[in-house]
Amino acid sequence: QVQLVQSGAEVKKPGASVKxxxxxxxxxxxxxxxxxxxxxxxxxxxWMGWISAYNGNxxxxxxxxxxxxxxxxxxxxxxxxxLRSLRSDDTAVYYCARTTYCGGDCYSWxxxxxxxxxxxxxx
Amino acid sequence: QSALTQPASVSGSPGQSITISCTGxxxxxxxYNYVSWYQQHPGKAPKLMIYEVxxxxxGVSNRFSGSKSGNTASLTxxxxxxxDEADYYCxxxxxxxxxxxxxxxxxxxx
Numbered sequence: 182q183v184q185l186v187q188s189g190a191e192v193k194k195p196g197a198s199v200k201x202x203x204x205x206x207x208x209x210x211x212x213x214x215x216x217x218x219x220x221x222x223x224x225x226x227x228w229m230g231w232i233s234a235y236n237g238n239x240x241x242x243x244x245x246x247x248x249x250x251x252x253x254x255x256x257x258x259x260x261x262x263x264l265r266s267l268r269s270d271d272t273a274v275y276y277c278a279r280t281t282y283c284g285g286d287c288y289s290w291x292x293x294x295x296x297x298x299x300x301x302x303x304x
Numbered sequence: 305q306s307a308l309t310q311p312a313s314v315s316g317s318p319g320q321s322i323t324i325s326c327t328g329x330x331x332x333x334x335x336y337n338y339v340s341w342y343q344q345h346p347g348k349a350p351k352l353m354i355y356e357v358x359x360x361x362x363g364v365s366n367r368f369s370g371s372k373s374g375n376t377a378s379l380t381x382x383x384x385x386x387x388d389e390a391d392y393y394c395x396x397x398x399x400x401x402x403x404x405x406x407x408x409x410x411x412x413x414x
Contacts, residue, residue, distance in 0.1 A: 287397055
């Protein structure tokens with residue numbers, strides 16, 4: 182079955198970086214994109230960006246431009262999300278989700294989702 | 305990109321139907337048929353319930369249906385059941401080739 186398995190919880194200090202992994206299985210990795218979505222405690226879902234697993238093209242949320250980098254390793258069907266210069270308001274559960282390609286630079290719905298990775302930023 | 309607007313909460317009795325709205329602009333909801341809906345139970349990852357406005361993935365109950373009119377999309381849950389109590393989020397593709405989520409709606413089964 183299609184499955185995304187994420188790396189474990191992280192605790193980081195302000196100013197540090199974190200890199201979360203997302204290993205895909207059960208489908209052709211390069212036929213879809215991977216999106217990253219985060220959810221701060223008690224808050225809603227926030228779209229962070231997507232990466233095409235086919236050609237590595239990316240599109241990031243404007244508010245994260247310059248701090249986030251999404252990459253893939255097609256040899257291991259794994260996607261990565263690195264967030265730098267961490268702040269306390271980056272504390273959240275980070276999800277990866279397989280994203281369906283809809284033509285051009287269009288990636289639409291998210292299914293399935295990884296189990297989530299809690300990133301805590303605290304001094 | 306501002307979040308799509310959803311009501312904070314909607315409630316209904318078992319067996320009733322409820323509708324959750326999701327309002328955006330012509331640059332997102334109104335401009336594309338790439339609206340999707342997600343169900344999230346506490347402590348769990350979101351689950352896709354509707355994609356491309358009104359399509360149901362395999363395995364999702366036919367009690368869930370989606371529609372769109374202008375800049376507003378809607379999710380209807382008919383025959384409300386206790387297990388439907390959860391948070392629901394809409395999402396849309398946008399003219400900037402990004403995606404945006406709704407503010408989220410807490411559904412309570414009375």
